[in-house]
Amino acid sequence: xxxxxxxxxxxxxxxxxxxxxxxxxxxxxxxxxxxxxxxxxxxxxxxxxxxxxxxxxxxxxxxxxxxxxxxxxxxxxxxxxxxxxxxxxxxxxxxxxxxxxxxxxxxxxxxxxxxxxxxxxxxxxxxxxxxxxxxxxxxxxxxxxxxxxxxxxxxxxxxxxxxxxxxxxxxxxxxxxxxxxxxxxxxxxxxxxxxxxxxxxxxxxxxxxxxxxxxxxxxxxxxxxxxxxxxxxxxxxxxxxxxxxxxxxxxxxxxxxxxxxxxxxxxxxxxxxxxxxxxxxxxxxxxxxxxxxxxxxxxxxxxxx
Amino acid sequence: xxxxxxxxxxxxxxxxxxxxxxxxxxxxxxxxxxxxxxxxxxxxxxxxxxxxxxxxxxxxxxxxxxxxxxxxxxxxxxxxxxxxxxxxxxxxxxxxxxxxxxxxxxxxxxxxxxxxxxxxxxxxxxxxxxxxxxxxxxxxxxxxxxxxxxxxxxxxxxxxxxxxxxxxxxxxxxxxxxxxxxxxxxxxxxxxxxxxxxxxxxxxxxxxxxxxxxxxxxxxxxxxxxxxxxxxxxxxxxxxxxxxxxxxxxxxxxxxxxxxxxxxxxxxxxxxxxxxxxxxxxxxxxxxxxxxxxxxxxxxxxxxxxxxxxxxxxxxxxxxxxxxxxxxxxxxxxxxxxxxxxxxxxxxxxxxxxxxxxxxxxxxxxxxxxxxxxxxxxxxxxxxxxxxxxxxxxxxxxxxxxxxxxxxxxxxxxxxxxxxxxxxxxxxxxxxxxxxxxxxxxxx
Numbered sequence: 191x192x193x194x195x196x197x198x199x200x201x202x203x204x205x206x207x208x209x210x211x212x213x214x215x216x217x218x219x220x221x222x223x224x225x226x227x228x229x230x231x232x233x234x235x236x237x238x239x240x241x242x243x244x245x246x247x248x249x250x251x252x253x254x255x256x257x258x259x260x261x262x263x264x265x266x267x268x269x270x271x272x273x274x275x276x277x278x279x280x281x282x283x284x285x286x287x288x289x290x291x292x293x294x295x296x297x298x299x300x301x302x303x304x305x306x307x308x309x310x311x312x313x314x315x316x317x318x319x320x321x322x323x324x325x326x327x328x329x330x331x332x333x334x335x336x337x338x339x340x341x342x343x344x345x346x347x348x349x350x351x352x353x354x355x356x357x358x359x360x361x362x363x364x365x366x367x368x369x370x371x372x373x374x375x376x377x378x379x380x381x382x383x384x385x386x387x388x389x390x391x392x393x394x395x396x397x398x399x400x401x402x403x404x405x406x407x408x409x410x411x412x413x414x415x416x417x418x419x420x421x422x423x424x425x426x427x428x429x430x431x432x433x434x435x436x437x438x439x440x441x442x443x444x445x446x447x448x449x450x451x452x453x454x455x456x457x458x459x460x461x462x463x464x465x466x467x468x469x470x471x472x473x474x475x476x477x478x479x480x481x482x483x484x485x486x487x488x489x490x491x492x493x494x495x
Numbered sequence: 496x497x498x499x500x501x502x503x504x505x506x507x508x509x510x511x512x513x514x515x516x517x518x519x520x521x522x523x524x525x526x527x528x529x530x531x532x533x534x535x536x537x538x539x540x541x542x543x544x545x546x547x548x549x550x551x552x553x554x555x556x557x558x559x560x561x562x563x564x565x566x567x568x569x570x571x572x573x574x575x576x577x578x579x580x581x582x583x584x585x586x587x588x589x590x591x592x593x594x595x596x597x598x599x600x601x602x603x604x605x606x607x608x609x610x611x612x613x614x615x616x617x618x619x620x621x622x623x624x625x626x627x628x629x630x631x632x633x634x635x636x637x638x639x640x641x642x643x644x645x646x647x648x649x650x651x652x653x654x655x656x657x658x659x660x661x662x663x664x665x666x667x668x669x670x671x672x673x674x675x676x677x678x679x680x681x682x683x684x685x686x687x688x689x690x691x692x693x694x695x696x697x698x699x700x701x702x703x704x705x706x707x708x709x710x711x712x713x714x715x716x717x718x719x720x721x722x723x724x725x726x727x728x729x730x731x732x733x734x735x736x737x738x739x740x741x742x743x744x745x746x747x748x749x750x751x752x753x754x755x756x757x758x759x760x761x762x763x764x765x766x767x768x769x770x771x772x773x774x775x776x777x778x779x780x781x782x783x784x785x786x787x788x789x790x791x792x793x794x795x796x797x798x799x800x801x802x803x804x805x806x807x808x809x810x811x812x813x814x815x816x817x818x819x820x821x822x823x824x825x826x827x828x829x830x831x832x833x834x835x836x837x838x839x840x841x842x843x844x845x846x847x848x849x850x851x852x853x854x855x856x857x858x859x860x861x862x863x864x865x866x867x868x869x870x871x872x873x874x875x876x877x878x879x880x881x882x883x884x885x886x887x888x889x890x891x892x893x894x895x896x897x898x899x900x901x902x903x904x905x906x907x908x909x910x911x912x913x914x915x916x917x918x919x920x921x922x923x924x925x926x927x928x929x930x931x932x933x934x935x936x937x938x939x
Contacts (some may be wrong), residue, residue, distance in 0.1 A: 315706030388703035
């Protein structure tokens with residue numbers, strides 16, 4: 191997961207780094223001046239609400255100065271490249287740069303040439319590691335698995351356009367290493383068997399078969415901006431097969447929870463009544479995000495030595 | 496009509512004490528080689544030539560000058576990446592005395608004027624022989640035929656839209672008819688554009704894990720299969736550039752067993768690396784066609800060993816460091832190859848016993864010479880009276896691929912830092928010593 195001071199993916203073969211970070215986020219015993227005198231930049235080439243705000247808040251709570259940059263209204267419109275933009279900001283003297291970009295591998299590329307810590311806040315359809323950590327924290331706390339962060343025996347269904355989703359890729363690896371049994375659920379083009387094989391998890395094209403046995407159902411946003419619409423035939427009734435409707439939610443196991451990384455398309459992949467209902471962890475996920483990002487920034491600074 | 500390096504008639508070169516290998520004639524024996532007035536004057540034991548420049552070839556192979564039928568010299572149009580002077584400098588440092596440059600320059604090599612311009616430019620600034628491969632279609636757009644007749648008359652030695660396949664079968668058939676008429680080989684960059692829109696790497700486990708758009712083997716194989724039919728119909732000589740998939744090797748094997756004039760080339764990276772390299776190296780390992788999986792690598796090596804794949808070619812594709820320093824989807828395709836090829840081929844094919852040095856030399860001399868009709872000028876072989884193009888190779892020389900060592904303008908190769916064995920220590924082009932490895936560097 192960590193590569194020097196950089197957090198780029200959730201890949202952590204024995205899970206020790208993941209568990210240590212979750213534990214730190216759960217304890218919440220952060221020093222308010224842990225990052226005093228430090229500067230953190232959030233550099234977002236793609237839009238964001240929760241990731242951006244929670245990183246900023248996390249940095250401020252640890253005493254850092256936080257500067258938010260986004261590509262809208264920037265020199266990107268004058269043709270400045272991603273790498274030059276990053277170097278420009280880095281050269282001003284930031285200790286940690288939190289970066290989001292629409293291309294898979296962007297964070298790794300920047301980290302390879304960076305003099306500061308780089309935190310991946312989402313790169314294309316590749317990874318979004320702090321989202322997966324956030325989801326694991328919320329899920330572990332909700333289901334009483336925070337002692338040792340052992341998720342074995344838990345069944346998690348990730349439902350939707352998995353092939354276009356960095357959240358699915360990050361969660362498949364992270365929840366898997368904690369011991370959960372992860373199943374990617376969606377229409378064949380969105381959850382192909384080959385993807386499950388590549389990510390080391392199961393695949394199902396039948397949500398109704400999965401709904402009654404999952405301990406957690408994580409619905410993904412239909413990413414229309416990433417071409418989700420083109421994966422399915424014209425007129426395909428996504429809702430009939432894969433939306434988390436109120437009727438489906440009623441067939442979930444007692445105590446099973448509903449998750450969504452946001453932003454939601456209410457009425458598309460999830461019914462409003464389910465998102466706002468008693469099983470929903472969605473607001474807890476958002477709250478967990480701030481603690482996770484505090485733990486991430488603290489650890490990145492510690493690793494920067 | 497064809498590129499000639501600046502003649503050096505005043506001096507003679509004597510290459511002493513080496514093992515002379517000439518696959519074209521089957522010669523393989525200890526001998527000295529004397530080159531005078533640009534041509535090979537004598538091959539035999541204990542030659543003497545007072546006043547000649549002497550190259551000590553003890554422990555070395557003395558071979559016909561190596562030929563690379565697939566390079567990108569980037570001039571005209573992209574001289575921040577490479578130009579004819581720097582690219583041919585890299586060529587001679589890698590042991591090559593002849594290169595064939597691909598038409599994706601700006602302007603495209605699709606009219607005789609550009610063929611002539613490059614030929615003249617190479618004569619003025621180049622270190623080795625440069626021949627043009629000209630485009631099959633105007634601007635390599637696959638829509639209208641280029642002036643193939645004019646380009647051939649101006650000296651084009653092959654036809655290709657390299658960088659793109661000619662996707663339209665009707666256009667392809669007409670291009671092959673022109674090639675057959677002129678006895679010029681057509682070299683296809685086999686990539687179905689519809690199957691590879693936005694593709695950046697091999698479609699497989701690694702691409703799915705990395706969230707990158709995949710490029711299936713079928714995108715290559717469907718074009719190969721279609722073209723073999725068209726080659727059968729037209730009688731044209733058809734050559735598959737930079738083979739990447741096991742299926743392509745098998746298609747070539749079948750076509751050749753049928754007696755068709757179908758051939759293919761292997762590049763160093765496809766003989767050594769897999770898509771796993773992307774995970775480590777990112778854009779540095781991004782190439783077109785992409786690195787595939789281990790069974791493809793083994794099938795390609797097997798194809799070379801059993802005579803299915805008869806040509807080795809680097810696809811030398813220089814790009815500036817800042818161009819390559821982009822995420823996978825926006826970085827350009829390609830790596831350099833001229834200076835590293837010999838050692839990498841040796842690693843993939845010779846050091847492991849798959850083929851001998853004699854066969855490797857054939858794959859890099861007489862085979863590409865025949866592909867591009869260069870054998871008709873005596874290139875690709877080493878015989879008395881023939882062109883004074885000779886490469887001296889130390890097969891045991893150990894070295895580490897380092898950017899400081901590279902003569903070209905660009906250093907985009909995933910092989911930086913790799914310890915390799917085998918290197919050209921001297922390159923003679925038209926009787927002139929165009930490259931000689933420094934003595935100090937020779938000591939390992």
